[in-house]
Amino acid sequence: MPTCEHCDTHVSDRFVRVFADDSGTVRACPNCSANAGIAEVMRSRARGV
Template identity: 55%
Template sequence: MPHCNNCDSYVSEAYVRVFAPEGMDTVRVCPHCEDKLRDGADVREARAPRQQ
């Protein structure tokens, strides 16, 4: 079952297919992560709290 490497939340296989780097079967950060976000090919600390 795929999960986020940062917060260990469940993510769908479709989400992994779209957002995981080539060759990875998990994502580094997901929409549930409040402290990190994707920035191009990298992951960075969030500068402000996310609006949900």
């Protein structure tokens, strides 16, 4: 069952296909970031910012 790495909330397989990084990690989900900025938050968390 896929989860958000940041808040450990369940995310759907469809969400993972769209928003996960190249390794399949979801670093942001609708529960822990603004919907409009999920991709940007994921990139910044992946860089360690």
